[in-house]
Amino acid sequence: MPATHTPRTFRSAALTAALLTAALAAPAGALAASPPTLGPATIIAAGQTSPVDIGGANNLHRGDTIARGIQLVRWEATMHGASTTPVTLTCPDSMVQSGFGPGADGNPVYPASSKGRYYEHTIDVTIDAVDPISGHGPVYLLCRDMKIAPFASGGTLFEPGAPSAVRKAGQRSPVDVPAAHLHRGAKIQHGTQLVRWGVALFDAKQHALTMTCPRGTVARGIGMQEGAQVNDTKRLSRYGRNALKVAFKRTSNSHYNQATASAYVLCASR
Secondary structure (H helix, E strand, O other): OOOOOOOHHHHHHHHHHHHHHHHHHOOHHHHOOEEEEEOOOEEEOOOOEOOOOEOHHHOEOOOOEOOOOEEEEEEEEEEEOOOOOOEEEEOOOOOEEEEEEEOOOOOOEEEEEEOOOOOOOEEEEEEEEOOOOOOEEEEEEEEEOOOOOOOOOOEEEEOOOOHHHEEOOOOEOOOOEHHHOEOOOOEOOOOEEEEEEEEEEOOOOOEEEEEEOOOOEEEEEEEEOOOOOEEEEEEOOOOOOOEEEEEEEEOOOOOOOOEEEEEEEEEEEO
16 A cells, blocks of 8 residues: 655644644643733933832932932833743943832832842842732832942941741751851751841941840840851940840952841840
């Protein structure tokens, strides 16, 4: 019997139909995981009123007048499913970014985390939403001209806000805490906890900052993350008190505009 040959056009049509059938049968989540899209950028310039709070060292609050040398850039973000793929937010020429945030309270779309360093021209940000399938709302990036609007000399603490900022008894320590004889990787003992503070310095000077333990506990030691851009150079208060005052100074590997690090205070029950 002679061989039977299927026409090429028939095979192509069959393949197309199979792919379409597979796509229709795929779970909805698998088809809706595209990264968010951003609309055109809108500039809110110096002299205008800020519609949002931008935290950290920027200290810009909703209703404040935007200072000279600073701009807010606004994009409308549209979700296409829960995605961990970041989007790139870009400042105008000659400006660097120093903070981002969502719209007003209750905004359905918000930047969840950053994938890059502050004080660069761009930053990659992961966006999340109350409705990750079709959420839509504004995101903001604060941009500054460092020649016109540099940060004031000094240092600041970013208070622990997320549950992950506290390591409790039984969990592993991410740092060495010499005063408490706690080593990196060891389990935190009963009755103690590690509280993480973000430290930021804006110049090469030494700055004293005060970290407070949760109510009913006292500080027993401090540890710094490995490779930190900031070192704890001197303890200015005694252990055994609720608040711990420490002098910090930037290290040689710190960023040129801002030095940051995580400081962990071991807090124990009285």
